[in-house]
Amino acid sequence: MLQITPSITLDEKEISQGFIRASGPGGQNVNKVSTAVQLRFDAVNSPSLPDEVKSRLLEQARGYLTKNGVLIIDAQRFRTQTANRQDAINRLMELIRKAAKKPKMRFKTRPTLASKTKKMETKRHRSETKRLRTLSQKTYDEE
Secondary structure (H helix, E strand, C coil), X not given: CEECCCCCEEXXXXXEEEEECCCCCCCHHHHHCCCEEEEEEECCCCCCCCHHHHHHHHXXXXXXXXXXXXXXXXXXXXXXXXXXXXXXXXXXXXXXXXXXXXXXXXXXXXXXXXXXXXXXXXXXXXXXXXXXXXXHHHHHHHC
């Protein structure tokens, strides 16, 4: 059992892991040894996740999902299978932790009187600058 949050635990049977060859530099070792880990987690059908967490996870992790709702994480940062396996599990746990946090409600705010006044003063100043430029341009054109 993986303890993700105090209220959410994930059964390790829900996670399947496969090993693939890692891409990138590494000499002959990269061509012979399958050190990269491909972790699969069926997020849609998981009984461990509450519905609200599940829906936020599916929304936040869109780039990792298949059409069937299976979350796929590829980990090939390290040179060993065990380190990559742990990295993939940590990344999955972090995704679920992010989804478990309820987003803060945004309250609409209105601009203050001071900010409105400052905005109008800035606009007046800018328009005056442009008006003076056109006046000075006209005097050059007349000469």
